[in-house]
Amino acid sequence: MTYRALIGSVIVAMSLAAASVAAQVSARVPQRGTPEQLKQLSSKPTPKLADGRTDFNGTWDHLGGIEFVRPQTKADGSICLIGCTPPSRAGGPPPAPFPPVQTDFPKYKPEFVAKVKDLTEHQVKYDTVLQCQPPGVPRIGPPSKIVQNAREVVFLYDDVNGSFFRIIPTDGRPRRKDVPASYLGDAVGRIEGDTLVVETTSFNDETWLTDNGAFHTKDLKVTERFRRRGDTIEYSAIVQDPSVLAEPWSPKGQMMWITDVEIEEPARCEDRDLEHIVDGSHHDNPR
Amino acid sequence: MRCRVTGFVAVAAVLLVVSTALAHHSVSGQFDVNKPLTLKGVISKIDWINPHVYVHLDVKEKDGSTTTWALSTLPTAMMRRAGLTRETLAGKPGEEVTIDAVPARDGSKNLGWINRITYADGHSFAPTGQ
Numbered sequence A: 001m002t003y004r005a006l007i008g009s010v011i012v013a014m015s016l017a018a019a020s021v022a023a024q025v026s027a028r029v030p031q032r033g034t035p036e037q038l039k040q041l042s043s044k045p046t047p048k049l050a051d052g053r054t055d056f057n058g059t060w061d062h063l064g065g066i067e068f069v070r071p072q073t074k075a076d077g078s079i080c081l082i083g084c085t086p087p088s089r090a091g092g093p094p095p096a097p098f099p100p101v102q103t104d105f106p107k108y109k110p111e112f113v114a115k116v117k118d119l120t121e122h123q124v125k126y127d128t129v130l131q132c133q134p135p136g137v138p139r140i141g142p143p144s145k146i147v148q149n150a151r152e153v154v155f156l157y158d159d160v161n162g163s164f165f166r167i168i169p170t171d172g173r174p175r176r177k178d179v180p181a182s183y184l185g186d187a188v189g190r191i192e193g194d195t196l197v198v199e200t201t202s203f204n205d206e207t208w209l210t211d212n213g214a215f216h217t218k219d220l221k222v223t224e225r226f227r228r229r230g231d232t233i234e235y236s237a238i239v240q241d242p243s244v245l246a247e248p249w250s251p252k253g254q255m256m257w258i259t260d261v262e263i264e265e266p267a268r269c270e271d272r273d274l275e276h277i278v279d280g281s282h283h284d285n286p287r
Numbered sequence B: 001m002r003c004r005v006t007g008f009v010a011v012a013a014v015l016l017v018v019s020t021a022l023a024h025h026s027v028s029g030q031f032d033v034n035k036p037l038t039l040k041g042v043i044s045k046i047d048w049i050n051p052h053v054y055v056h057l058d059v060k061e062k063d064g065s066t067t068t069w070a071l072s073t074l075p076t077a078m079m080r081r082a083g084l085t086r087e088t089l090a091g092k093p094g095e096e097v098t099i100d101a102v103p104a105r106d107g108s109k110n111l112g113w114i115n116r117i118t119y120a121d122g123h124s125f126a127p128t129g130q
Helices: A003-024 A035-042 A110-121 B012-023 B076-081 B086-090
Strands: A025-028 A058-061 A072-074 A145-148 A152-159 A162-169 A186-192 A195-201 A221-229 A232-240 A254-258 B005-007 B037-047 B054-060 B066-072 B096-103 B111-118 B124-126
Touching: A035 A232, A035 A254, B037 B066, B037 B086, B054 B096, B066 B096
Parallel strands: A162 A186, B066 B111
Antiparallel strands: A025 A072, A058 A145, A058 A254, A145 A152, A152 A162, A186 A195, A195 A221, A221 A232, A232 A254, B005 B037, B037 B054, B037 B096, B054 B066, B096 B111, B111 B124
């Protein structure tokens, strides 16, 4: 069989297989966070607390970075999670890329570019997030739950690496000076109208800003902004680490929306895979 | 091989799709996506852990002994997104299931990645499509 004939056979086989499966797909897990849903949720009134400040309390859905998982359920109960039948054939929205295409990356000073390259080429060895360590900020992404009172805001995270929390004073008290460096740092916050601004310092240097060797130093400062609009929050962050970054970096913003699905204690994180990886290949860690 | 492992050449299109998906997710760095195998047995335990859930499958050998495979799959959050729980993944007690998998590349015995679990009533769970 010629190469062209082989490719033709593969394409035909793929088309037949896709069409066959599409015909059987009878149900689809409802999509969350669609543009239509977010538009409707953000048009609601923005709630206020009794003291007039914007209310950020709630359990917040943001898909945890796994929007590319679009489960499909067939009539017989069969479930497909990733790489299912092209929805365009089954009558649905186009699939998200698997994994999400990462296009945003911090710009490093020239003398650190080689280090970033080396780290990303040896990610399996050096990326502590693969070893069930806390992911750091902003890599951990937005919180899953926000608890707010007159003195502080508490972030709770339901993360693949475990349960994490951050306590963010918002009453103007001075930043503590005796806090040891940590994975998630020491935060202070303030509420500016409909936006909660969180400034975090005192990080250790054991985490990365994102995948691909994006290391940082203990000089890292992260400013996160949570703008509440109706039942949504627009999350954005600015990362500053002038000793290694050529300029401040902003990871891709995320949308959060209120949900009545309560967070759960995540399953324990126990890596059993790293010792079996033979080529040090890259591992995406969507959040 | 002594165990009831049947290697097979899958439909080219299916392999192409799966290999492409796995190649992006480091699974191909741990498992040989070009050596698909089929296991029949009983799920004896589910380790509901992150970053990858593990399914333990007891496979009866021809000599009557039992070999237990440890088979890796997706994280719990992705399972939850599809409404899957530890219980639904485990199937009924004693139920014989068929698991299409790929083996470890480093030579570890009885270690693999799940492509599909097919339960006794015919329904299946395919973490990475097909």
